[in-house]
Amino acid sequence: MLVATKLECTRGGHVLFTDLNFSVKSGELLQIHGPNGSGKTSLLRMLCGLTQPSVGKITWNDSNIRSLGEQYYSCLTYLGHMIGIKDDLTAVENLSISCALAGLEVDNKMALEALQQIGLKGRENLLARVLSQGQRRRVSLARLLLVKTKLWILDEPLTALDVVAIKLIKEKLEWFLAQGGMVILTTHQDIDISATAIHHLHLN
Amino acid sequence: MLAMRRQADVLITLFFFIIVVSLFPLGVGPEMNILRAIAPGVLWVAALLASMLSLGRLFSIDYMDGTLEQLLIAPSPLFLLVLGKMISHWLVSGLPLVLMAPILGIQYDLSLEALGVLTLSLLIGTPILSLIGAIGAALTLGVRGGGVLVSLLVLPLYIPILIFGAGAVEASAAGLGYDAHFSLLGAFLLVSLVFAPWAAAASLRISME
Numbered sequence: 001m002l003v004a005t006k007l008e009c010t011r012g013g014h015v016l017f018t019d020l021n022f023s024v025k026s027g028e029l030l031q032i033h034g035p036n037g038s039g040k041t042s043l044l045r046m047l048c049g050l051t052q053p054s055v056g057k058i059t060w061n062d063s064n065i066r067s068l069g070e071q072y073y074s075c076l077t078y079l080g081h082m083i084g085i086k087d088d089l090t091a092v093e094n095l096s097i098s099c100a101l102a103g104l105e106v107d108n109k110m111a112l113e114a115l116q117q118i119g120l121k122g123r124e125n126l127l128a129r130v131l132s133q134g135q136r137r138r139v140s141l142a143r144l145l146l147v148k149t150k151l152w153i154l155d156e157p158l159t160a161l162d163v164v165a166i167k168l169i170k171e172k173l174e175w176f177l178a179q180g181g182m183v184i185l186t187t188h189q190d191i192d193i194s195a196t197a198i199h200h201l202h203l204n
Numbered sequence: 205m206l207a208m209r210r211q212a213d214v215l216i217t218l219f220f221f222i223i224v225v226s227l228f229p230l231g232v233g234p235e236m237n238i239l240r241a242i243a244p245g246v247l248w249v250a251a252l253l254a255s256m257l258s259l260g261r262l263f264s265i266d267y268m269d270g271t272l273e274q275l276l277i278a279p280s281p282l283f284l285l286v287l288g289k290m291i292s293h294w295l296v297s298g299l300p301l302v303l304m305a306p307i308l309g310i311q312y313d314l315s316l317e318a319l320g321v322l323t324l325s326l327l328i329g330t331p332i333l334s335l336i337g338a339i340g341a342a343l344t345l346g347v348r349g350g351g352v353l354v355s356l357l358v359l360p361l362y363i364p365i366l367i368f369g370a371g372a373v374e375a376s377a378a379g380l381g382y383d384a385h386f387s388l389l390g391a392f393l394l395v396s397l398v399f400a401p402w403a404a405a406a407s408l409r410i411s412m413e
């Protein structure tokens with residue numbers, strides 16, 4: 001269970017949000033809403049432990065994520081704004097490396113299957129520089145099909161995706177939530193995901 | 205694991221080294237005695253500058269495409285991942301220089317023994333350059349004009365390595381013992397091997413805040 005208490009974020013001397021409290025339990029989805037610049041990405045980066053909140057604390061199963069360190073990271077998958085795709089590597093290589101970084105050994109066959117599932121059949125061995133924005137996004141999302149983490153933090157996962165891909169990701173999220181996973185995401189699009197509990201957090 | 209990147213940088217670094225080293229004999233003229241005297245210094249300074257060239261790119265590409273965030277939240281210890289990056293930096297920008305140095309040394313009429321010492325001193329010295337340089341690269345991440353800043357930050361730290369690296373070659377050319385130089389270089393290498401990954405990992409966390 002992820003609990004955030006009294007979070008505050010300041011950026012360049014400007015307070016983005018203050019006294020923010022929420023919790024996410026197994027099987028729950030937290031969707032964060034807010035206009036541009038309201039601190040959505042800052043909040044997600046904070047939840048990943050990439051930045052320190054100026055006030056407040058974040059706990060995972062009752063211990064502070066800062067002290068858990070790698071133990072927390074092994075339960076977490078974060079897909080950020082910048083998708084971490086290397087232009088000089090092929091789609092398969094990109095996927096295997098990002099999985100290896102997440103501590104997951106993936107053989108070539110599994111990686112190829114994941115890419116085919118996400119609709120990149122026939123593009124697996126192309127260099128990432130020749131892929132379109134949506135296809136690059138798909139390569140990074142393919143990691144969700146392989147990882148076995150409990151908490152997914154997704155920053156605008158649906159940007160640049162077409163209708164088919166959005167439906168696919170939606171189904172994957174529903175499956176993951178039904179398995180007892182936790183999802184925190186930001187998106188400007190409306191997606192109707194069926195889950196045991198969906199929380200909405202509005203930042204402004 | 206992380207070294208899987210295709211780098212045209214290897215060639216750039218290597219050619220920079222070759223050209224800088226080759227310019228001196230052309231500029232100074234065929235005075236064998238002068239050339240022999242300046243050879244260790246020139247070769248070492250060129251190696252320092254060449255390995256600086258690619259430092260800026262060590263973390264900045266990962267920083268821009270988001271891979272660095274993934275590194276920071278990877279379940280394996282960050283200093284190990286950083287050590288991996290340092291080793292790969294050395295493999296592409298240090299090792300080629302070491303292999304090239306004896307051939308370039310011939311232009312300076314160095315004796316066979318001096319060439320051997322030169323290569324060995326570079327072999328011990330260039331990993332230290334990658335290790336210390338990575339700390340500088342991590343600290344200046346995301347700062348505008350980071351490339352110049354790295355040089356200002358890191359070059360002073362390279363001075364001891366330059367002194368003892370070039371000193372070893374000079375000593376052997378003068379027929380003196382060079383064991384002490386090598387012991388000191390080895391000591392630098394071990395100390396930086398222990399502390400540099402840790403320091404660079406800490407600087408990366410600070411830079412990403």
